[in-house]
Amino acid sequence: MTRKTEKELPDRRRFLLKNLLRGFLWLAVIVIAFIYARKNYDFTLEAVLGPVYDRPTVVYMIFLASEVIFGIIPPEFFMIWSLRSEVLLTYINNIIALSAISYVAGIIGFGIGAYLKNTRFYRVMKVRVFGKFEKHLNNYGGFLVVVAALTPLPFSGIAMLVGSVHYSFKKYLWFSLFRFLRFLVYGIIIWEANIF
Template identity: 40%
Template sequence: MKNDTKINFLLKNLFRGFIYSLIIAAAYLLFNKFFIRTNEELWQGIFYSNPAVIYLIYIGSEVFFGIIPPEFFMLWAYGNNDLVGYILNVAFFAGVSYGAGVLGFMIGRFLRKTVIFKYMGRKFFQRYWPQFKKYGSALIIAAALTPIPWAAISILVGSTEYRLNRFLYVAFFRILRFIVYGFIIFQTHQL
């Protein structure tokens, strides 16, 4: 019975993630049609002239609660129309995201007994704490695959007695997200 609850939780969140992906795809297609295609040179210059800025924005976003969805960066990576470059960029984004989760876990582990963390925990994690107690690893998997904030869940999990080696194993679902989304983005641009 307990596993059924976890599976239902995962399926519900995967469905939400699918809807979220459709919204991002629609927003991208509209933005591309009405803004980018009308002045491609300007947009190319803004986004592709200095890739280091894009990488720094991505790293900052992943470390600080995933402010910008990683799918936008995968769309950016496709803009070079180079398959090898696209694969390398998606692999880089996946590695940074996985690493940001591990860093979040370690931050949670290190700061869990401090007063400031206890305050932050009440303020920022109160929504996810009951879910973690109820679903455990299923919440980590859902955060890895869906829009549930990956960095926040990683910090929350690190602040518990959850084993690091188990977290490292379960967190590999984050890489799966990049493989699936990267493949979908590549295939949709081939049409």
């Protein structure tokens, strides 16, 4: 093992753990706020979402748009929406659907990056949104996709960046499967918090 490789392993681990910790802290804030609001106020998601609440197709479309546009609405809010029926099987189906939509949004992001890489739009987005992750892509390669899939890093933005450098699409598809693991773990935590 070369010195560079020996140094990369702790750096990769530290980068992953730092972002995982950020993700779990963010999840804890959302879950605690949700439980507090539900127990202390007349708070219902139905009141917040109005007519959209009982229209899964509309919610899924909003989620897809959010995920493609760099996750402007955190996925955890959609997972909380999935609690609406309080039937475990329905909840599981919603979590699977949300994770699949997020995975597809990443593929769309990859395609956007590959297609638009020479446009003014891409250059602006690179400077303003995901250019700061370019150094991580240079340092970690495909591992950055794994970290983005598991943590709050902008998954679609990272996918665009990776697509723009002609990264292997096949490898991207494999690495981004970790997105399903994130939704599984977060989904379990949110379900348990709802029972609390």
